[in-house]
Amino acid sequence: MHRLFVAVPPPPHVRDALLAAMGGVAGARWQRDDQLHSTLRFIGEVDRHAGQDIAAALGGVHHPGFDATLSAPGxxxxxxxxxxxxxxxxxxxxxxALHHKVDAALRRAGVPPDTRAYHPHITIARFGREQVGAAGFVPAVPLTGIGFRVDHFALYESTLGHDGADYRIIERYSLD
Structure with missing residues (x-):
């Protein structure tokens, strides 16, 4: 079984800024560089054949590239x-719009639709039972307005381990 998701990998300058902004929140498990991404759609556990169908379906997604920026924490x-x-x-x-196109392609590949509200973001920390001040987080360096070009998205495989999840890009898909 493969645990899959579709995401936009941020470019190096964005990952560097995010890593520099981390800190100052008790109990936070900060994400590593290789864990930073903006999820378009979580898929979950699938077998090899379904994974191949998903990869092929995502190849049919056509969407123009666009400029994005980091915004406020939440x-x-x-x-x-x-x-x-x-x-x-x-x-x-x-x-x-890209999220909706990815979701439509996944439905055609047999993946049930996502019923959760979509909120574009990049996770920077996770918490166990105790957290202090996460709701009032102020980044160590300014992040709002850092821009980047979204010219592709990727299909990832996630492997859960003792030190968190390890993510591996299986396939990249260029935007028009």
Whole structure:
């Protein structure tokens, strides 16, 4: 079985800025350089044949490249407990349109539709049971407005381990 997701890998200058901004939040498990990405669609566990169908379906996604910027930090919670600290990705319309096209391609490959609201972001930290001040996180260096060109997206495989997840790009897909 393969645990898959589709994401936009940020370029080196964005990853460097994100890494430099990390720190100052008790209990945070900060993401490593190779873990930084903006998820377009989580797929989950699939067998090899389904993975091949997914990879082929994603090759049919046509979308223009676009310029994006980092935006304000935010958090996700589960049952009132913050579990994720992230930096937003803007503008919403072009990345949301890409998300919808990826989701449509995955549905054609037999993957059930995603029913969760889509919020473009890059996760920078995760939390266990205890976190202090994550909701009021102020990056160590300014991030808002750091721009980058989105000219491709990728299919990733995720392997869970003791030190968090390891991500490997299986296939890259160029945008028009």
């Amino acid at each position: 958090v996700f919670d589960k049952r009132g407990r913050i579990d994720t600290l992230w930096i937003g990705v803007a503008p919403y319309p072009p990345i949301a």
